[in-house]
Amino acid sequence: MITVALAKGALLKDTVRRFAEAGLDFSAVLEPGNRLLMVPSACGQARALLVRNADVPVYVSYGQAQLGVVGYDVLREHALPVAQLVDLGFGGCRMSVAVKASSPYRRAADLPAHCRIASKFTRCAEEFFDALDLPVELIHLAGSVELGPITGMSEAIVDLVATGRTLAENGLIAIEDLFHSTARLVGHPLSLRLDDGRLQGIVDRLAAASQVGASTGAA
Amino acid sequence: MITVALAKGALLKDTVRRFAEAGLDFSAVLEPGNRLLMVPSACGQARALLVRNADVPVYVSYGQAQLGVVGYDVLREHALPVAQLVDLGFGGCRMSVAVKASSPYRRAADLPAHCRIASKFTRCAEEFFDALDLPVELIHLAGSVELGPITGMSEAIVDLVATGRTLAENGLIAIEDLFHSTARLVGHPLSLRLDDGRLQGIVDRLAAASQVGASTGAA
Numbered sequence: 001m002i003t004v005a006l007a008k009g010a011l012l013k014d015t016v017r018r019f020a021e022a023g024l025d026f027s028a029v030l031e032p033g034n035r036l037l038m039v040p041s042a043c044g045q046a047r048a049l050l051v052r053n054a055d056v057p058v059y060v061s062y063g064q065a066q067l068g069v070v071g072y073d074v075l076r077e078h079a080l081p082v083a084q085l086v087d088l089g090f091g092g093c094r095m096s097v098a099v100k101a102s103s104p105y106r107r108a109a110d111l112p113a114h115c116r117i118a119s120k121f122t123r124c125a126e127e128f129f130d131a132l133d134l135p136v137e138l139i140h141l142a143g144s145v146e147l148g149p150i151t152g153m154s155e156a157i158v159d160l161v162a163t164g165r166t167l168a169e170n171g172l173i174a175i176e177d178l179f180h181s182t183a184r185l186v187g188h189p190l191s192l193r194l195d196d197g198r199l200q201g202i203v204d205r206l207a208a209a210s211q212v213g214a215s216t217g218a219a
Numbered sequence: 220m221i222t223v224a225l226a227k228g229a230l231l232k233d234t235v236r237r238f239a240e241a242g243l244d245f246s247a248v249l250e251p252g253n254r255l256l257m258v259p260s261a262c263g264q265a266r267a268l269l270v271r272n273a274d275v276p277v278y279v280s281y282g283q284a285q286l287g288v289v290g291y292d293v294l295r296e297h298a299l300p301v302a303q304l305v306d307l308g309f310g311g312c313r314m315s316v317a318v319k320a321s322s323p324y325r326r327a328a329d330l331p332a333h334c335r336i337a338s339k340f341t342r343c344a345e346e347f348f349d350a351l352d353l354p355v356e357l358i359h360l361a362g363s364v365e366l367g368p369i370t371g372m373s374e375a376i377v378d379l380v381a382t383g384r385t386l387a388e389n390g391l392i393a394i395e396d397l398f399h400s401t402a403r404l405v406g407h408p409l410s411l412r413l414d415d416g417r418l419q420g421i422v423d424r425l426a427a428a429s430q431v432g433a434s435t436g437a438a
Contacts, residue, residue, distance in 0.1 A: 003370075037363050037365070037366055037369075038366070038369065038370075049366060049370065050363075051360075051362065051363055051366065052360070052361040052362040052363065053361070054361040055360050055361050055362065055363070058358060058359070058360060059366075059370070059372065062358070062372050064370040064371065064372045139277060139281070140277070141270075141271070141274050141277060142271040142272070142273040142274050143270065143271040143274065144256050144269075144270055144271065144274070146256070147256055147257070147268060147270065147278075150256075150257065151222075151257075151268065151278070151283040152283065153278065153281050153283045
């Protein structure tokens with residue numbers, strides 16, 4: 001039985017559509033009344049684990065799921081031993097430094113040394129400011145990072161920006177990008193090595209479907 | 220202006236009710252259409268920050284909120300420098316070790332050395348198993364911790380248990396409690412020290428309301 005860890009939330013709908021194109025129908029996970037965390041595929045040959053974003057690489061690194069789909073941002077932040085297999089192309093967003101629109105800062109390097117940076121992605125933020133040689137104090141928040149600059153707790157934030165609407169609503173602007181993120185297919189290295197061809201078949205079909213998605217501009 | 224950090228989610232309704240009894244009306248945060256993260260009290264003398272559970276002690280420790288309400292479980296897990304002021308009595312639950320009902324383990328000490336424990340509260344779990352002198356491998360999950368034993372990734376979990384319904388639905392049973400948790404009023408130590416009496420007035424009224432709540436058995 002092949003187990004696939006799928007991230008609840010923004011990536012789920014596109015993920016299910018892409019797997020359907022590759023021959024695995026997990027559409028049951030999208031049914032409004034679904035409360036199951038472990039959902040069999042329509043063919044009965046595979047199952048989906050419905051988990052939080054950050055937990056996808058955990059289940060895949062322990063081999064409880066042989067495959068998983070999760071944002072590149074999560075892979076960067078948690079740095080667990082999983083194999084990155086396919087850039088699925090959808091779920092595009094940027095990891096950005098943002099400040100109050102009324103502040104004088106227009107590049108990350110403008111920020112004062114030892115200023116405070118609030119983020120859900122403190123590891124990504126730490127790497128970025130280390131590379132800039134700018135010492136900062138990182139404040140880990142679990143959500144609503146915009147409140148950092150609004151309340152005056154931090155000079156800036158590092159957060160995912162998709163449309164920029166949340167930033168604008170809170171009087172913030174993005175001033176610099178750390179990286180661009182999209183949904184990635186990841187795999188358990190040992191399972192891929194011991195694969196009898198079935199996993200590779202799914203990977204190949206998802207790669208082909210992602211090529212088509214990319215060349216037609218569909219996300 | 221007094222700022223109070225309130226945890227979104229299960230504690231919010233009781234928190235707002237208790238603050239109303241103490242003279243601060245934050246009922247606007249409960250309005251279904253509310254999207255604001257910073258909500259003024261009806262009297263205009265205070266404001267509420269609506270944040271995630273884990274972020275309440277962050278805002279209070281940095282003094283961005285002078286007071287906050289959050290579960291004891293979060294205070295134990297994050298161990299930030301805030302003053303615990305009042306046990307508000309509601310939001311009762313236990314931090315428990317749970318295993319598959321079909322497993323042979325009936326006490327935490329029965330678990331095999333080097334077994335895996337999945338938890339959102341890995342610091343609490345680490346302290347508990349350290350005190351038992353039982354070496355375990357901790358796996359941090361962001362949600363749906365029940366999947367740890369179900370998928371076979373972990374022998375046990377450490378998680379909050381309120382009614383026990385989620386455990387039962389997933390074929391798990393609690394075998395030992397780490398501690399009991401309730402909602403706590405916390406404060407920013409320096410703000411309390413520099414207080415002109417207004418903060419202490421709120422603390423005293425919340426303490427009095429909590430006494431009444433406790434003695435009449437209301438939660």
